[in-house]
Amino acid sequence: MKIAIIVNPLIPVPPEKYGGIERIVYMLIQELIAKGHDVTLYANERSKPGCALVGYHESDHYGLPDMIRINALTSKIAFKKFDVIHTFGRMSNIALLMLSKLPKVVSYQLQPTLSQVKKVIKFAREGSVHFTGCSDYISNQIVPYAPVTTIYNGVDTAEYTFTPAVADDAPLVFLGRIQKEKGTDIAIQTALATGRKLVIAGNVPDETIHQAYFEEKVKPFIDGKQVTYIGPVNNSQKNELLGAAAAFLMPVTWDEPFGIVMAEALACGTPVIGFKRGSVPEVVQHGVNGFLCDTREEMAAFAKDIPKINRADCRRIAEGKFSSDTIGNQYEELYKRMVAK
Incomplete structure (x- = not known):
């Protein structure tokens, strides 16, 4: 099949450090190429996806001029003999393509904007659009209004080293953006309550609210002994960090659409407490x-039960449910169903 994939052009594909959607897009592209498909990516001009690239950009404050200019670009897809178009980006950027009979897959990696979903179903060519959610939590919000399939996010498990056992004093790990919604402070309090070491990795977003959170709720506890902060990490560092951890903590205080880092931890054989x-x-x-737990106290209690988890089961589940091969097969099957309509 000849497949066009679109992602918002904010950062390159693949991302150098953080960029969950861009990482998923890159992984999918590699799987599709390996299966013999012809892929063209519409993305940031600095992307290096390993396939044909059509670079584009948005202004800092997306508006009508951006929408018009980008639709002038994407509408040409309808005349280039593509079999299917798959967007992970703004639906407004393929507004004109909605009038085409070309099969279109729209993937939600974040909370769905249901008003947009309903608008697309109303105006798009009948039967030409199918949505995907990165979890049932996302898909279940869409299902009353449009056809949708859950296809989990995942990782290339070959890039993560399975660690069958770790030292008794192996640390807990928190990896992600340092902000209240991710629960970094709860991870710290969990470590303090259990007496375990905690390694924190990730970036502090530039916004004032996140900087204040770091200064008030995180930084005072960083002593370089029990609580260590190592900043952002690349793929190699992430693999080493997660593989050496007793457990990965996921104390989110919001409804996480997926959380790719959970799949990354499991691929290393590291259990998740969330x-x-x-x-x-x-x-x-x-x-x-x-x-699974509901409170910080429960998280600390379950941290004591980490040795009960078989790390081989963590890796097995990652390979079965969240591997790049599994995700690639699921998207390929969806494309085939759409094209066969």
Whole structure:
């Protein structure tokens, strides 16, 4: 098949450090190429996707001029003999393509804007659009209004080293953006309550609210002994960090759409202890590859049960549910169904 994939042009594909959607897009492209498909990516001009690239950009404050200019670009897809178009970006950037009979897959990696979903179904060529959600938590919001399939995010498990055992004093790990919604402070309090070491990795967003959170709730506890902050990490560092961890903490205080880092931890054989928010219960099988909890106190209690988890089960579940091969096969099957209509 000849496939056009679109992603918002904010950062390159693949991303150098953080960029969950861009990482998923790159992984999918590699899988599709390996299966013999012809892929063209519409993305940031600095992308290096390993396939044909059509670079484009948006202004800092997306507006009508951006929409008009980008639609002038993407509308040409209808005349280039593509079999299917798959967008991970703004639906407004393919507004004109909605009038085409060309099969279109729209993937939601974040909370769906249901008003946009309903508008697309109303105005798009009938039967030409199918949505995907990165979890049932996302898909279940769309299902009353449009056809949707859950296809989880995932990782190339070959890039993550399975660590079958770690030292008794192996640290807990928090990896992600340092902000209240991610629960960095809860991870710290969990470590303090259990006496375990905690390694924190990730970036502090530039916004004032996040900088203040770091200064008030995180930085005072960083002592370089029990609580260590190592900043952003690249793929190699992430692999080493997660593989050496006793457990990965996911104390989110919002409804996480997926959380790719959970799949990355499991690929290393590292169990996940997370709050029952959003998609976390779909990733964590309680007592099998980690633990689900509701409070900081429960998280600390389950941290004591980490040795009960078989790290081989963590890796097995990652390979079966969240591997790049699994995700690639699922998207390919969806494309085939769309094209066969």
